[in-house]
Amino acid sequence: MNARDISKDILGIPLTDFWIEREVLGGVEHVFALASYGLADGSALSFFHFADPELQARYAAKPQGLFVHLALKIAPEQQVALRDRLQAAGIPAMEFDHGYARSLYVEDPDGQTLELCVDPEHHGEGAKESARDALTRWLAGDRTPNNHLPRAA
Numbered sequence: 001m002n003a004r005d006i007s008k009d010i011l012g013i014p015l016t017d018f019w020i021e022r023e024v025l026g027g028v029e030h031v032f033a034l035a036s037y038g039l040a041d042g043s044a045l046s047f048f049h050f051a052d053p054e055l056q057a058r059y060a061a062k063p064q065g066l067f068v069h070l071a072l073k074i075a076p077e078q079q080v081a082l083r084d085r086l087q088a089a090g091i092p093a094m095e096f097d098h099g100y101a102r103s104l105y106v107e108d109p110d111g112q113t114l115e116l117c118v119d120p121e122h123h124g125e126g127a128k129e130s131a132r133d134a135l136t137r138w139l140a141g142d143r144t145p146n147n148h149l150p151r152a153a
Contacts, residue, residue: 010085011106011114012078013037016044030055039072047110061110069105069113076118079104099149120149 016038022031031051036044050056074082083104086093093106101117108114129137134146 010082010089010091012082012085013039013045028055045070045108047108061112063111064113066105066113069115071103071115071117074116074118076102079116079118082116097152099147099151102152 014037015035017034017036019034019036020032021034022029024030032055033049034046035049036046038044048059050059079102083093083095086104086106091106093104096103096105099120101119103115103117105113105115128148129146137144
């Protein structure tokens with residue numbers, strides 16, 4: 001954990017709870033902290049930190065590739081402000097226009113990828129089939145792309 005509040009100062013996600021606990025789990029004493037960061041809808045992102053370095057290593061999140069991540073919806077002005085704060089702090093981020101969303105990708109302190117996405121004005125207009133029909137078609141082996149939405153150049 002970093003003393004600088006990256007979540008609030010840069011990501012704009014405030015620390016809402018910080019619990020310190022001591023529990024015996026599986027016959028092993030666990031001394032840990034749980035930090036929760038509040039999201040606008042009342043839900044939270046939570047992170048554990050263990051006093052014992054061996055337990056911290058055992059339970060540490062394993063870095064994943066780009067295709068394993070958490071996506072959070074934000075307003076367009078929030079995404080612009082976030083991008084600016086990340087750049088000012090020297091934190092790398094990647095932007096991508098999917099057509100159905102404009103996304104900003106950044107790693108959290110555990111090395112996990114967060115996608116902070118904005119729905120474009122035309123979101124949902126380009127779908128020629130329902131999500132359920134697309135899933136059914138995919139599961140049946142049909143890999144024909146259905147994303148024909150315009151993307152930024």
